[in-house]
Amino acid sequence: MNSLLLDTPATDPRDRGGRNQPLLIARDLLKHFPVSGARGKKVQAVDGVSFTVLKGETLGIVGESGCGKSTLARLLLHLLVPDRGELVFDGDPVNAPHGIAVDALRRQVQMVFQDSHASLNPRMPVRDSVAFGPFVRGTAKPAARVIARDMLKKVGLDPDLFGPRYPHELSGGQKQRVNIARALATGPRMVILDEPVSALDKSIEAQVLNLLRALKRQFNLTYLFISHDLNVVRHISDRVLVMYLGRVVEIGPAEAVFERPQHPYTQALLASRPSLDPARRILEPPITGDPPNPIDPPAGCRFHTRCPFAEMVCETTDPAPVAAPELSSHVASCHLRDPLSGHSRLGRA
Amino acid sequence: MPDTLALDDSAPTFDEQLPPAIRVRGYWQSVLYRLRHDPVTLCFGAIVLLIVLAAVFAPLVAPFDPYKESIIGRLKPFGWRGHLLGTDELGRDMLSRLFYGARISLLMGIVPVATAALIGGALGVVGGFAGGRTNTAIMRTMDVFYAFPSVLLAVAVAGAMGGGIGNGMLALTLVFIPPMCRVVETATTQLRALDFIEAARASGASTVTIIRYHVLGNVLGPAFIYASSLISVSILLASGLSFLGLGVQPPAADWGLMLSTLRQSIYVVPLVCALPGMAIFVTSICCNLVSDGLRAAMDVRM
Numbered sequence: 089m090n091s092l093l094l095d096t097p098a099t100d101p102r103d104r105g106g107r108n109q110p111l112l113i114a115r116d117l118l119k120h121f122p123v124s125g126a127r128g129k130k131v132q133a134v135d136g137v138s139f140t141v142l143k144g145e146t147l148g149i150v151g152e153s154g155c156g157k158s159t160l161a162r163l164l165l166h167l168l169v170p171d172r173g174e175l176v177f178d179g180d181p182v183n184a185p186h187g188i189a190v191d192a193l194r195r196q197v198q199m200v201f202q203d204s205h206a207s208l209n210p211r212m213p214v215r216d217s218v219a220f221g222p223f224v225r226g227t228a229k230p231a232a233r234v235i236a237r238d239m240l241k242k243v244g245l246d247p248d249l250f251g252p253r254y255p256h257e258l259s260g261g262q263k264q265r266v267n268i269a270r271a272l273a274t275g276p277r278m279v280i281l282d283e284p285v286s287a288l289d290k291s292i293e294a295q296v297l298n299l300l301r302a303l304k305r306q307f308n309l310t311y312l313f314i315s316h317d318l319n320v321v322r323h324i325s326d327r328v329l330v331m332y333l334g335r336v337v338e339i340g341p342a343e344a345v346f347e348r349p350q351h352p353y354t355q356a357l358l359a360s361r362p363s364l365d366p367a368r369r370i371l372e373p374p375i376t377g378d379p380p381n382p383i384d385p386p387a388g389c390r391f392h393t394r395c396p397f398a399e400m401v402c403e404t405t406d407p408a409p410v411a412a413p414e415l416s417s418h419v420a421s422c423h424l425r426d427p428l429s430g431h432s433r434l435g436r437a
Numbered sequence: 438m439p440d441t442l443a444l445d446d447s448a449p450t451f452d453e454q455l456p457p458a459i460r461v462r463g464y465w466q467s468v469l470y471r472l473r474h475d476p477v478t479l480c481f482g483a484i485v486l487l488i489v490l491a492a493v494f495a496p497l498v499a500p501f502d503p504y505k506e507s508i509i510g511r512l513k514p515f516g517w518r519g520h521l522l523g524t525d526e527l528g529r530d531m532l533s534r535l536f537y538g539a540r541i542s543l544l545m546g547i548v549p550v551a552t553a554a555l556i557g558g559a560l561g562v563v564g565g566f567a568g569g570r571t572n573t574a575i576m577r578t579m580d581v582f583y584a585f586p587s588v589l590l591a592v593a594v595a596g597a598m599g600g601g602i603g604n605g606m607l608a609l610t611l612v613f614i615p616p617m618c619r620v621v622e623t624a625t626t627q628l629r630a631l632d633f634i635e636a637a638r639a640s641g642a643s644t645v646t647i648i649r650y651h652v653l654g655n656v657l658g659p660a661f662i663y664a665s666s667l668i669s670v671s672i673l674l675a676s677g678l679s680f681l682g683l684g685v686q687p688p689a690a691d692w693g694l695m696l697s698t699l700r701q702s703i704y705v706v707p708l709v710c711a712l713p714g715m716a717i718f719v720t721s722i723c724c725n726l727v728s729d730g731l732r733a734a735m736d737v738r739m
Contacts, residue, residue, distance in 0.1 A: 165639050194641045207632035211464055211654040217633070220650065221640035254464070267636075274640055 100277060100308060102196065103143070105179040110140040111278055111310050112197075117163050117173035119156075123383060131382050133159040135334035136173070141278070146304070146311040148325030148342065150318060150357070152379055156334040157314045158202075161282045164312070165199055166190040195225065198271035202283035204263035208255040214266045215240065215251030221274040239269035242306070243299060261292035265299065272303065278310040285320060297324055318361055322346050327417075330354045333382055333390040336409075340418030350412055350420035353391045389423065397424055401431055471734035478730025481723045488720055492539035501530035503537045503690050512705050523709040525695065526702055527688075531709055535716055537690035541602065542720065545675030545684070546668045549609035554664040556610070557617030562652060564618070565625025566644070576622060579615040587612045591674050595683040605684040609671055620663045624656045658735050665728035669721035676717050692717050 117137045120130035134156045141147050149157050162168040164175065166183065174181060177196065181187035198221075201207040208217050219236035223229060237247040243265040245251075255263055264284060271279055281300070285293040297320065304311060315321050321328060321342070328345045330338040330353065338351040349355045359374035377394055380386050386393050392402035401423050410425040412418040423429035472478060491498060500521065507528030515523050522531040564575035582590065594608035628634060628651075637647045676693030678684035685691040687698070695713040703710045 162635075167635055167639060191641055194639055199636065199639050201632040201636060203632055207636050209633045209637075209651050209655070212651075220637060220642070224637075224640055224642040224646060270636065270640075 102277060103178070107143055109143070109179055110176075111143045111178055112141040112164065112312075113174075113176040114139055114164065115174040115176070117160065117175070118171045119159055119163055119168060120171055126383075129383050132334050132385055133382060134163060134170075135385070137331070137334070137336050138173075139329055139336060139339055141310060141312060142327075144308065144310055145326040146313055146324055148321035148328045149312065149314045149331060150316060150321050150328060151331035152357075153316060154379060154382065155331045156382075157316075157331055158282055159334075160331070161199065161280045161312070161314055164280060165194060165197055167199075195274060196276055197278045197280065198274060198276040199280040199282060200264070200267050200271045200284045202286055204260055204267055204287060205255060207267050208263060208270075210255055213252050213254060214258065214263075215247060217255075218266060218269045218273050221270060225274055235273055236269070239273045240266070242272070242303065243269045245269070259292075260288050261296060264288060264292075264296055268296075268300065268303065272307060272309075275307075276309070278312065280312045280314070282314045283316070284313075286315065286317065293320070300324070318346075318357065330357070333379055333385050335390055336421065337391065338418075338420040338422075340412070340415065340420075344412070344415050344418045348412070348418075350418065350425055351391075351422045352395050352397055352424070354420070356394075389421075397431075397433055399423075399431055399433075401429055405429070468734045472730065475730050475734065478727055478734070481726040481730070484719070484723045485727055488539055488723070489543060491536050492543050495533075495536040495540055499530075499533035499536045501533045503529060503533040504688055505529060512702050512709070514706055515708065522712060523706060525699055525709070531712055534690040534695060535692070535712060538692045538695060538713065538716065539720075541685055541689065541691045542672050542675065542693075542717070545602070545606060545609065546672035546720075546724070549606050549675075550613055550664050550667045550671050552606075552610045553613030553617050553667075554660060557614040557619075558621045558656070558660050560614070561618040561621025561623075562625050562648060562656060565622040566629055566648060566652060568626070568629065572622070572626075575618070579618050582611070582615040587670075588674065588677065591678060592681065592683060595678050600683050600686050602685055605675060605678050608678070608683075609674055612674065613667055613671065616667070617660065617664065621656055621660050624659045625652060628652055628655050662728065662732045662735055665731055666725065668728070669724040672717065672721050672724070 115138050117134055119134040120132050123129040123131060137156075137160060139147070149160070151157055159168065163170045163173075166175075174184075175193075176182065177188055177193055182193050183190050208214060212220075215233065215236045218239050219229070219232040222235045223232040227235065237251065240247040240251055245262060245265055250258065250262065250266075255266075258266065264287075268284070284300070285296050288296060300311070301324065303309065311324075313321065313324055325342045327340060328338075328342045329336055330345070330351065332353050338345060338349065338354045340350075345354060346358065349358055353375075356375035363369055375394055380390070380393055386403070388404050389395070389398070389402040389407050392398040395402065405423070407421045407423045407429065408426060409419045409421045412420065412425070423431040424434060427434065500519065507524070510518065510520070510524050510528035512526055513520060513524045513528075515521065517523060520530050520532070522535065525531055525534065560575050560579075564572040585593070591608045591612045594611055595605050598604040598607065634647060634651055637651050642650075675684055676691075676696065679691045679693030680697040682697070685694050687694060692713040696710075696717070699710040699713065
């Protein structure tokens with residue numbers, strides 16, 4: 089899985105900072121949506137999220153429905169403008185003086201949406217949907233069509249057979265392949281995959297995941313892979329970021345996060361996966377209740393209302409991110425891991 | 438973990454690669470296909486086409502001069518001295534006047550609807566796509582026009598500006614802008630929430646480009662269907678305006694005006710006097726039925 093260090097992909101001419109500079113840095117991103125009808129109330133969809141995406145990696149983002157994953161994806165492309173926070177793409181601050189413009193960012197970052205049907209124009213043959221990106225970027229129509237043919241081939245669809253078809257004439261898997269072709273047609277360096285396989289059945293899901301992996305190698309891409317399916321994320325990610333109610337609770341290498349989860353929420357998420365082994369069946373639900381309302385999230389640690397280890401300090405103080413003792417790249421925001429927090433069960437769980 | 442899949446440029450490797458079960462047919466092709474297999478719509482469409490042809494070629498097909506009056510030949514029944522459909526109260530040939538009247542009726546039916554579709558459609562797309570305050574401003578203005586019954590609004594506008602074809606068409610255009618705007622605004626608002634608009638924005642397209650390539654094509658269908666249903670309403674309203682003396686002025690041949698001037702003679706030659714009304718009725722009902730057929734043909738799940 090971590091083939092990242094083994095093969096040395098050709099350097100991209102657009103690469104500015106070299107291999108060690110993160111491709112994307114998000115600092116303290118914040119997006120609150122006003123609630124219509126309730127003056128002053130806001131849905132805290134993304135509330136101070138910071139992370140980095142390294143060149144050539146796949147960063148998986150997991151979390152329950154409504155934790156802000158899709159909002160975060162749209163913030164990264166400036167499809168939604170963040171209320172606060174900073175994005176740095178390959179060393180250039182996005183939408184800042186002396187930085188990179190949003191338009192230029194969108195030349196290098198593309199997105200695949202969850203709803204494969206809604207993300208294709210129903211009145212456009214799919215080859216035109218794929219050709220639209222290059223066309224908008226100044227390629228002449230015939231040349232854009234050639235690119236579209238090529239991209240459809242690369243995602244495993246015969247351009248003569250499927251190109252002239254309309255979205256409603258394709259299956260879910262085929263539509264998602266078209267969407268991947270559409271995202272790659274402009275030659276991005278990074279692709280945000282917002283639940284790309286959640287709407288597909290299992291057999292097609294595996295095909296699309298393998299396709300994504302093959303394309304990543306072929307085009308030297310960086311992926312941000314958003315999903316609520318833990319197994320899929322583990323299968324495809326190099327590193328994993330766990331979100332809860334608009335905040336990052338844990339981030340680290342996939343292996344470490346899945347084998348030695350540091351945050352009680354991550355532990356509960358992992359424990360809630362159905363087991364195929366009857367000896368390891370889940371007897372008690374590891375996590376109960378619904379996530380709190382993001383309009384009025386709990387103070388302190390946002391997970392304290394559902395956390396089995398919650399104490400006074402969790403209700404009052406925001407936990408700071410703390411690196412795991414054995415692996416500095418594995419960071420969790422939990423008082424249990426912070427020697428300075430004063431939590432009575434420090435280091436437990 | 439090894440990749441279970443090796444891709445190369447030449448050979449697609451998926452077993453989904455079956456030949457298409459159905460013939461690939463574009464949207465407009467499938468609409469045409471449905472229309473061709475709808476005899477009712479085709480039949481009424483043919484009648485509308487005949488009326489249009491009669492209007493366009495009125496000087497060629499009219500047997501008499503529609504403005505030639507005759508003292509002795511007033512209010513004659515069908516077939517009198519070659520006047521197939523009789524004569525009116527000034528001795529003018531009814532058939533010729535009906536042909537020429539079709540010109541004005543169709544003009545008053547189509548031009549206001551087309552103008553309103555352009556203006557209302559543009560406002561609707563802008564409002565629907567911009568959303569927020571722009572949308573509120575546009576739609577609330579439209580609501581003000583909605584507060585008046587359409588007939589009353591047309592009569593009021595035409596009455597305030599005086600009679601004549603131009604003012605009549607202007608009045609009708611104003612009547613049809615709000616409903617056109619609302620239909621297009623609704624369609625655009627529904628579209629705007631879809632991911633493919635966001636995907637287009639993510640690929641760097643400007644708002645104008647997105648509207649041109651992604652919004653207009655999807656809004657055209659509903660707008661066209663609705664506009665075609667307005668044509669018969671427009672013909673009826675135009676006839677009503679002429680009947681009230683607010684539209685076309687005499688001696689011009691217009692169905693509404695003819696109906697108005699002939700109504701005193703209903704007991705002398707009842708059939709002749711009913712002719713303009715029948716022309717209005719047949720034209721508007723045929724337009725309506727064609728519009729219904731179009732809606733059925735264009736209502737394809739996409």
